[in-house]
Structure formats: structure tokens, C-alpha cells
């Protein structure tokens with residue numbers, strides 16, 4: 001099977017933004033698991049959470065992920081923020097030979113980005129700014145256990161998109 005690079009990390013860590021830029025630089029197609037889920041369901045993630053709750057969303061996420069990792073063509077795949085943290089998703093990725101990259105950002109940087117982008121993210125949409133900090137601190141701590149199991153951990157804090165893409169490309173192309 002050809003190579004798939006999957007970007008993982010907390011909400012707002014730049015998976016979609018850097019994923020697109022990385023794909024362009026490597027001349028690979030780019031796909032976003034969240035977009036694939038929405039296309040598959042024919043509705044938005046916000047609606048999926050509202051109608052079936054998080055459990056139904058996670059089932060669908062695993063189903064779409066399983067299809068994505070079986071693609072013959074190489075690609076850069078941006079995962080959802082929670083993808084590696086549920087069920088057997090990490091095993092599914094690594095068993096298929098996918099190179100996973102954790103885009104690591106500090107709490108302060110994530111908070112700064114997520115303050116401005118809450119509405120389309122159902123897990124944090126209802127939180128006030130104060131609650132948001134408390135929520136992210138705890139949630140990130142819990143999720144790091146999974147994120148740190150990525151094939152590569154790349155610190156992208158304070159980097160421009162171009163710098164971050166270069167660092168990610170170097171990590172997955174030139175190391176084992």
C-alpha cells in the first residue's frame with residue numbers, strides 16, 4: 001500500500017491548514033477526515049453531534065477512517081481532534097502502515113486559536129472563555145496519552161505554516 005501521512009493533534013493545532021500545505025508541497029492529495037465524515041453522512045459534524053450524540057459520531061468516524069486507510073493512493077490525511085483517542089483508531093492507522101504525526105502546540109497557543117473558533121466545534125461551542133481554558137487544560141492532558149503514540153511528535157508552537165510544514169516533512173521523510 002502506498003504511503004499515507006496522517007496529522008493528529010488537539011482541536012485548532014493546524015491539522016487541516018498544515019495538512020493542505022504539506023500535501024501541496026509533497027504533491028500528494030489531501031483529505032480531511034472531518035470532511036469525509038460530513039460527506040458520508042450528508043450533514044455537518046455539528047448536526048451529527050446534535051442528532052446522534054458523540055457515541056454515534058465516534059462510530060461513524062471509525063468507519064470512515066477504516067475506508068480512508070485502505071486507499072491505494074498516497075495521501076495526507078488530517079484526522080479529527082479526537083480520532084486517535086477512541087476505540088482502536090490508533091491501531092487501525094498503524095496496522096495499515098500510516099505514518100502519524102502529532103502536531104504539538106502549547107496550551108496557551110491552542111487557547112488563543114480556539115477562543116476565536118468555537119462555534120463549529122461542538123465539544124467547546126457552549127463554553128465561556130474562562131471555562132474554555134479549564135476544559136482544554138484537562139482535555140489536552142488526557143488526550144496527550146494518545147497523541148504521544150504518534151510515529152512522530154513535532155513541536156509546531158510559534159511556527160509559521162511554512163516552517164511547520166518543513167518541520168513535519170523533514171520528520172516523516174528523513175527519519176525512520
Ligand SMILES: Nc1ncnc2c1ncn2[C@@H]1O[C@H](COP(=O)(O)OP(=O)(O)OP(=O)(O)O)[C@@H](O)[C@H]1O
Nearest residue numbers: 010011012013014015016017080081113159160161
Ligand atoms: N502555523 C500557524 N500559524 C498561525 N495560525 C495557524 C497556523 N496553523 C493554523 N493556524 C490557524 O489556526 C486555526 C486552526 O487551524 P485548523 O483549523 O487547521 O486546525 P485543526 O487542527 O484542523 O482543528 P480541528 O481539529 O478543529 O479540525 C485556523 O484559524 C488556522 O488559520
Ligand SMILES: O=C(O)C1=C[C@@H](O)[C@@H](O)[C@H](O)C1
Nearest residue numbers: 011034045080081082121122
Ligand atoms: O476533538 C474532537 O473530539 C473533535 C474535533 C473535530 O476535528 C471533529 O472531529 C469533532 O468536532 C470532534
Ligand SMILES: [Mg+2]
Nearest residue numbers: 015016034078
Ligand atoms: Mg480540521
